[in-house]
Amino acid sequence: MVEDERDYALLIQETIGEPSAPYLLQVVESGEDAIAYLSGEGKFADRSEYPFPFLILLDLKMPGTGGFGVLRWLLEHPDIKHKLKVVILSGIHSRKEIEVVYELGAQLFWAKSDTDSLQEGLRRMKESWLQFN
Numbered sequence: 001m002v003e004d005e006r007d008y009a010l011l012i013q014e015t016i017g018e019p020s021a022p023y024l025l026q027v028v029e030s031g032e033d034a035i036a037y038l039s040g041e042g043k044f045a046d047r048s049e050y051p052f053p054f055l056i057l058l059d060l061k062m063p064g065t066g067g068f069g070v071l072r073w074l075l076e077h078p079d080i081k082h083k084l085k086v087v088i089l090s091g092i093h094s095r096k097e098i099e100v101v102y103e104l105g106a107q108l109f110w111a112k113s114d115t116d117s118l119q120e121g122l123r124r125m126k127e128s129w130l131q132f133n
Helices: 006-016 031-039 067-076 095-103 115-132
Strands: 055-058 085-090 108-111
Touching: 006 115, 031 067, 055 067, 067 085, 067 095, 095 108, 108 115
Parallel strands: 055 085, 085 108
Antiparallel strands: none
8 A cells, every 4th residue: 555644544454454364455655665665675675574566555646756656657667567456545536637547557546535435445345356366
């Protein structure tokens, strides 16, 4: 998960994270850290501690390199991009920005402003994608 707002990160962790889960939910707080994690660079070089993800929950609006920057970086690295599913979790509501998200390769977009719908969507995602990957 790439999320700079701790409240949303906690909400998402509480919704899909559980101690007995067959997956590990890692959280980074910036686009720069997301790119380093995906590249296996710096503190993320140890893949036993930071395994390569099959799914990214990506916020768009963050200081520095935001979600759009991460999506553009993924387009430049198709060897990495083809291994991932990208779900955007954002507070944006611009139709044009949402279209761009899909053009840049995201599979889903969920608005963070409706927390009930967000939690329900995360639960459904957990039941389908996370249990079968």
